[in-house]
Amino acid sequence: MKNEKIKFRDRLKDISAGLGDSLKESTLWGSIFRPGSPFRKGYSDSPRNRSYVVMNNVLYHLHPVKVKRHGVRLSYTLCLGGLSFFTFIVLTITGIWLMFYFRPTEMAYVDIQTLQTSIAFGSLVRNMHRWAAHIMVLVVFLHMSRVFYHGAYKAPREFNWVIGVILLLLTLLLSFTGYLLPWDQLAIWAVTVGGNMAGYTPVFGAQVKFALFAGLEATEATLLRFYVLHVLFFPFIIVIFMAIHFWRVRKDGGISGPL
Amino acid sequence: MVDIPEHLLLKTAQARAKALGISVEQALAEMKGEVEPTKIEKEPDIIEVTPIEVEVKEAPAPAAEVKEAPAPAAEVKEAPAPAAAAVKEAPAPEKTNGQVPTEVDFAPETKVTQRLLTVVKAKPIQKPTSEPVDKVNTWPHLMLPEFISLMAMTAFLIFISAILQAPLLEEANPNITPNPAKAPWYFLGLQELLSYWDPQIAGVMIPLLIGVAAFMAIPYIDRNKENKPSKRKYAIMLWTFFLAGAGTLSLIGILFRGPGWNWTYPWIDGVWFDDLLDWVHFE
Numbered sequence: 001m002k003n004e005k006i007k008f009r010d011r012l013k014d015i016s017a018g019l020g021d022s023l024k025e026s027t028l029w030g031s032i033f034r035p036g037s038p039f040r041k042g043y044s045d046s047p048r049n050r051s052y053v054v055m056n057n058v059l060y061h062l063h064p065v066k067v068k069r070h071g072v073r074l075s076y077t078l079c080l081g082g083l084s085f086f087t088f089i090v091l092t093i094t095g096i097w098l099m100f101y102f103r104p105t106e107m108a109y110v111d112i113q114t115l116q117t118s119i120a121f122g123s124l125v126r127n128m129h130r131w132a133a134h135i136m137v138l139v140v141f142l143h144m145s146r147v148f149y150h151g152a153y154k155a156p157r158e159f160n161w162v163i164g165v166i167l168l169l170l171t172l173l174l175s176f177t178g179y180l181l182p183w184d185q186l187a188i189w190a191v192t193v194g195g196n197m198a199g200y201t202p203v204f205g206a207q208v209k210f211a212l213f214a215g216l217e218a219t220e221a222t223l224l225r226f227y228v229l230h231v232l233f234f235p236f237i238i239v240i241f242m243a244i245h246f247w248r249v250r251k252d253g254g255i256s257g258p259l
Numbered sequence: 260m261v262d263i264p265e266h267l268l269l270k271t272a273q274a275r276a277k278a279l280g281i282s283v284e285q286a287l288a289e290m291k292g293e294v295e296p297t298k299i300e301k302e303p304d305i306i307e308v309t310p311i312e313v314e315v316k317e318a319p320a321p322a323a324e325v326k327e328a329p330a331p332a333a334e335v336k337e338a339p340a341p342a343a344a345a346v347k348e349a350p351a352p353e354k355t356n357g358q359v360p361t362e363v364d365f366a367p368e369t370k371v372t373q374r375l376l377t378v379v380k381a382k383p384i385q386k387p388t389s390e391p392v393d394k395v396n397t398w399p400h401l402m403l404p405e406f407i408s409l410m411a412m413t414a415f416l417i418f419i420s421a422i423l424q425a426p427l428l429e430e431a432n433p434n435i436t437p438n439p440a441k442a443p444w445y446f447l448g449l450q451e452l453l454s455y456w457d458p459q460i461a462g463v464m465i466p467l468l469i470g471v472a473a474f475m476a477i478p479y480i481d482r483n484k485e486n487k488p489s490k491r492k493y494a495i496m497l498w499t500f501f502l503a504g505a506g507t508l509s510l511i512g513i514l515f516r517g518p519g520w521n522w523t524y525p526w527i528d529g530v531w532f533d534d535l536l537d538w539v540h541f542e
């Protein structure tokens with residue numbers, strides 16, 4: 001009896017292995033995974049395949065095939081640039097999910113309450129979005145400090161530093177516009193304080209404040225304005241600048257250093 | 260002296276042995292300087308190729324191999340070079356005997372079998388200018404640590420989101436002003452400055468001029484090309500002062516400011532910072 005069981009298990013193993021092989025040999029499978037993909041049949045760890053892994057994947061080929069050895073050490077970059085990008089992706093995913101349950105009207109506050117109490121994972125996703133936003137501001141700033149301490153803004157990377165400062169500003173603007181959306185006392189008064197600061201702009205102070213608030217003070221018109229800026233306008237702009245930023249990293253010779 | 264690869268040395272030794280009529284082993288030993296070089300007693304007996312041009316001082320092919328025969332053989336730097344290439348430096352055997360030919364007899368046309376057109380030295384056309392860089396494959400050496408840090412960040416985010424509730428106060432009401440009304444935490448350093456200075460300076464000029472214009476101008480102001488920390492102490496000092504100043508102002512704004520933006524102690528009066536609503540339960 002026991003022997004038969006083992007036999008049956010072995011047979012099952014053989015069948016599944018055979019199925020896996022024939023799947024990997026199929027035209028469909030081979031057309032999805034380009035040569036060098038670890039999922040392709042007959043993948044082996046060779047220098048050629050290591051290059052193909054990076055070259056033949058749309059996401060991975062943001063990276064060059066080879067990088068300077070010192071740049072791989074975690075203590076050199078602390079992965080801060082990569083984590084800035086990653087928190088942005090997390091924020092995009094959770095943000096799109098939150099948009100299903102949120103209306104930028106007088107219903108905004110009720111929508112947040114409903115989200116937290118009546119929707120599966122609503123509270124978790126909202127928390128993730130909020131904490132990831134704070135972390136992104138922090139990580140982007142730390143990344144900037146890391147780059148400064150390494151002198152990585154020096155020639156030929158001067159312009160990429162300028163792009164980086166623009167990205168920091170856009171990060172702050174994204175965070176600030178998102179701050180208003182829960183439409184609670186914390187949101188409206190933090191934005192009022194921030195908007196009033198902008199109102200002290202010399203000469204154009206009143207106009208800047210009016211454009212920011214869509215009126216004289218933070219109202220539901222402001223909420224709609226900030227919502228559009230937060231979910232569409234600033235993400236659109238920041239993605240363009242991120243693309244330039246990453247492209248320039250490659251064009252300016254990869255990571256700076258070694259020190 | 261440059262190290263000559265063993266196989267080239269052997270080839271040269273064979274040619275030398277053939278030209279001088281000695282054994283290959285002996286020729287090799289001579290070239291390595293282990294034994295006295297053989298003196299040339301008789302001229303090589305292959306005279307089929309006759310020099311035709313004085314300028315080129317063409318020597319009979321085999322003679323070229325003996326170019327510095329009296330000198331220590333180890334000096335034969337370009338030994339494996341073909342006979343023609345060595346011609347420039349190789350005097351004819353007559354020369355080595357101390358006789359400088361004043362005139363060269365022109366051989367009959369019919370006897371000319373070859374002549375020298377040019378001498379090409381074995382040198383690279385392009386000179387590499389930059390040092391080779393020590394590089395590793397992105398996969399797996401960079402992408403693995405990257406993947407691990409992304410996973411760690413995801414785990415951390417889910418963990419804090421599960422235990423820390425994002426603040427949600429009462430519904431927005433423009434008629435009830437909280438006291439104090441604080442900006443988002445990254446602007447609290449500025450709000451703190453605002454309580455000291457004129458709002459036009461602290462609220463607008465400092466963030467715009469320092470926060471944006473000066474930051475962007477950094478690479479164009481700092482023309483020091485060094486990136487070693489020991490050689491850019493001034494720049495590092497400035498940035499560290501900036502970090503310390505911004506951090507101190509922000510911390511004061513976050514922890515030490517209460518109603519009416521008056522100074523409070525977090526351990527006595529509590530904390531007025533609603534971003535941290537669920538983190539600290541003061542008041």
